[in-house]
Amino acid sequence: MKRLDAFKVTIYIILAVICFAMVFPLIPLIFAAFKDHTEFYDSGPLAPPKNWFNFHNFEIAWSQGDLAHAFFNTGILLSVSLVGTILIGTMTAYAIDRFDFRGKKAVVWAFLCATLVPGVTTQVATFQIISKLNLYNTRWSAILLYTGTDIISIYIFLQFMQSIPKALDESARIDGAGHFTIYFRIILPLLRPAIATVVIIKGIAYYNDFYTAYLYMPDPNLGTVSTSLYRFIGPFSASWQVICAATLLVIIPTIVVFLALQKFIYKGLSAGAVK
Amino acid sequence: MFKEKNKRKVIPWLYLVLPIGLLGLLIYLPVINMFRYSVTNWDGIDPVRKFIGLRNYDQIFHNPDIWHSLFNSVYYFGASIVQIGLALFLATVLSYGFRGFNVFKGFLVYPFLLNSVAVALVFRYLFQGPGITSSAGGLDWLLQHIGLGHFITQWTGNSSVINYSLAGVSVWRYMGFNLILFLGSIQSINPELFEAAQLDRANRWHQFRYIILPGIRRITALSLILAVSGSIAVFEIPFIVAGGANGSSTFVIETQRIAFNEGRVGYASALAVVLLGIVLLVTFVQRTIFKDEQVDLV
Numbered sequence: 171m172k173r174l175d176a177f178k179v180t181i182y183i184i185l186a187v188i189c190f191a192m193v194f195p196l197i198p199l200i201f202a203a204f205k206d207h208t209e210f211y212d213s214g215p216l217a218p219p220k221n222w223f224n225f226h227n228f229e230i231a232w233s234q235g236d237l238a239h240a241f242f243n244t245g246i247l248l249s250v251s252l253v254g255t256i257l258i259g260t261m262t263a264y265a266i267d268r269f270d271f272r273g274k275k276a277v278v279w280a281f282l283c284a285t286l287v288p289g290v291t292t293q294v295a296t297f298q299i300i301s302k303l304n305l306y307n308t309r310w311s312a313i314l315l316y317t318g319t320d321i322i323s324i325y326i327f328l329q330f331m332q333s334i335p336k337a338l339d340e341s342a343r344i345d346g347a348g349h350f351t352i353y354f355r356i357i358l359p360l361l362r363p364a365i366a367t368v369v370i371i372k373g374i375a376y377y378n379d380f381y382t383a384y385l386y387m388p389d390p391n392l393g394t395v396s397t398s399l400y401r402f403i404g405p406f407s408a409s410w411q412v413i414c415a416a417t418l419l420v421i422i423p424t425i426v427v428f429l430a431l432q433k434f435i436y437k438g439l440s441a442g443a444v445k
Numbered sequence: 446m447f448k449e450k451n452k453r454k455v456i457p458w459l460y461l462v463l464p465i466g467l468l469g470l471l472i473y474l475p476v477i478n479m480f481r482y483s484v485t486n487w488d489g490i491d492p493v494r495k496f497i498g499l500r501n502y503d504q505i506f507h508n509p510d511i512w513h514s515l516f517n518s519v520y521y522f523g524a525s526i527v528q529i530g531l532a533l534f535l536a537t538v539l540s541y542g543f544r545g546f547n548v549f550k551g552f553l554v555y556p557f558l559l560n561s562v563a564v565a566l567v568f569r570y571l572f573q574g575p576g577i578t579s580s581a582g583g584l585d586w587l588l589q590h591i592g593l594g595h596f597i598t599q600w601t602g603n604s605s606v607i608n609y610s611l612a613g614v615s616v617w618r619y620m621g622f623n624l625i626l627f628l629g630s631i632q633s634i635n636p637e638l639f640e641a642a643q644l645d646r647a648n649r650w651h652q653f654r655y656i657i658l659p660g661i662r663r664i665t666a667l668s669l670i671l672a673v674s675g676s677i678a679v680f681e682i683p684f685i686v687a688g689g690a691n692g693s694s695t696f697v698i699e700t701q702r703i704a705f706n707e708g709r710v711g712y713a714s715a716l717a718v719v720l721l722g723i724v725l726l727v728t729f730v731q732r733t734i735f736k737d738e739q740v741d742l743v
Contacts, residue, residue, distance in 0.1 A: 177649075178543060181538055181541075181543070182543075185538065185546075185549045188531075188535070188553070189549055189552040189553065191617075192552050192553055192555070192556060192617065193552060194583070194587065195567050195568060195583070196567060197583065198571060198582065198586075199566075199567050199570055199571075210578060211577075211579055212578075212579055213580075214580045214586060215578070215580065215581070215582055215583040215586050216583060216586050216587075258464045258467070261460040261461070261463070261464060262460065262461060262464040264460055265458075265460035265461045266457075268457075269454075269457035271453075271454045271455075271457045271458070272454065274457075277461060277465065280465065280468060280473075281468065284468055284472045284473070286724075286725060286728060287472055287476060287721065288674060288678050288721075288724055290678045290680055290697055291678065291697075291717050291720045291721045291724065292476055292479060292717065292721070293475075293704075293717075294479060294482070294700065294704045294710060294713045294714050294716075294717045295474075295475035295476070295478040295479040295482060295714060295717070296471060296475040297704070297705070298478065298482075298489065298710070299470065299471070299474060314467070314471065315471060317467070318464075318467030318468065318470065318471040318472075319467070319468075319471050319472055324464070349456050353460070374558055377560065378559070378560045378561050379561075380560075380561045380562050380681060380685065381680065381681065385701075385705070395560060395562075396560055396561065397562075399560070399563060399566065400562045400685065402566075407577075410570060410578075413566060413570070414566075414570060417563045417566045417567060420560050420563045421559055421560065421563050424558050424559055424560065425555065427558075428551070428555055428558055429551075432547075432551060435554075435558070436550075436554070436625055436628075436629070439557075439622065439625045439626075440626055440629035440630075
């Protein structure tokens with residue numbers, strides 16, 4: 171028999187209490203999502219639903235609340251922006267890491283200084299530019315803002331590219347490959363782990379972003395997961411069990427992705443923050 | 446050979462044209478325009494922008510609503526300090542790597558990954574009093590059942606409580622991020638240091654004090670910078686959970702409202718310039734303070 175380690179036990183108890191606090195806020199919402207109107211009104215918030223297979227609220231949220239459409243819209247934004255961000259990030263990193271040219275220092279500085287400007291401070295003026303480009307209330311507004319202001323991805327690609335030996339480029343060049351072939355056929359495939367990191371952290375960021383879509387795409391037809399969920403607040407405020415179901419529908423994909431990619435997510439988060 | 450060399454000087458620009466163009470268009474041009482608008486009385490539509498000098502800035506200094514919203518950052522900054530302390534403690538504990546710690550880690554981090562509107566709605570429902578249902582929401586229920594019923598209040602309806610409630614949401618949501626950063630940097634400390642400490646019979650506190658703490662200085666500095674600029678630029682939580690009502694409005698919410706609801710782009714730009722100035726100042730001060738703090742352990 172091992173001696174009961176008091177230190178270990180204390181730690182487990184503290185962790186359990188804190189984890190309970192992290193999970194608790196979701197429990198009433200999960201319960202409510204499966205309750206019908208009267209049950210929702212009469213039962214307490216921590217009373218489990220009578221019928222765990224009552225998906226009525228989810229059906230209403232999916233069809234009447236237009237969540238189906240919202241997932242479609244977010245899917246489009248997500249895929250186009252990810253491709254854009256990967257192309258722009260890798261191109262920038264390729265030019266900076268693989269070439270020597272006049273003005274290189276200035277270019278690096280321009281990107282570095284831009285990280286000092288929090289996006290939320292400049293929207294008053296950015297808004298005018300987006301409307302002058304006639305992109306207000308179009309998907310391109312969000313796509314452009316996501317891909318054009320993403321310096322973290324450039325940084326991640328740059329870090330990773332430095333570990334790809336330059337000798338590879340050289341030997342390819344001797345074999346007659348042009349700069350584009352080297353970028354597209356050699357560098358890009360080798361960057362796959364960095365691309366995976368960017369896809370994970372940016373994918374989560376785009377899926378969760380509320381602000382950009384709220385400000386630039388008020389058209390309900392362009393509603394993303396975030397803005398469509400936000401629009402539940404008015405019309406469904408008399409039936410909060412539907413709002414709860416909608417919220418749960420938005421949360422579930424994140425939880426699934428988190429469970430599947432936990433390790434990569436942890437890695438990606440630290441890679442994206444440490445500049 | 447000479448030609449080839451020249452070509453290699455032009456090629457990178459082919460790859461940089463688009464990224465730099467977008468950077469200029471979407472970050473630098475807005476910053477410049479913001480300064481230009483801020484000295485006018487522009488409404489965002491009128492083709493004529495009338496120059497009014499520094500009057501917008503003068504107005505900011507005499508507007509108590511703005512100062513109040515700026516003061517609200519203090520709640521979120523306090524929350525970030527709690528958050529960083531908690532994350533540091535939990536990261537240290539988790540780094541012992543006892544059985545089942547990965548599961549705990551998952552529970553601590555997942556809120557950071559959730560959709561911001563979903564988080565806001567979770568707490569709107571959790572904070573509610575009796576009204577949409579016959580009984581009160583989950584938080585009141587919990588307090589009643591653990592004997593803290595006398596603490597029950599209107600979590601978002603009471604203007605002297607609301608900012609604490611919202612700052613609490615902020616801790617819940619963002620603590621996992623700090624935790625991941627700390628854990629990553631603790632794990633990158635040379636394990637031989639811990640082995641040597643164990644041979645020297647250093648206890649856990651000494652290991653924390655003399656190995657972990659110096660090893661994570663950089664990440665602590667980074668977290669503090671993010672905490673300050675983050676708490677000045679708070680937007681989503683008070684906006685979606687409470688609509689900025691009951692005294693929970695923040696500087697960014699005020700700026701958005703003035704720019705897009707009241708159409709006073711000139712005035713809002715002046716506010717944005719002030720905000721940018723504060724953020725830059727804070728970042729600069731902290732970078733200078735922490736500049737020489739990069740201790741090399743190995």
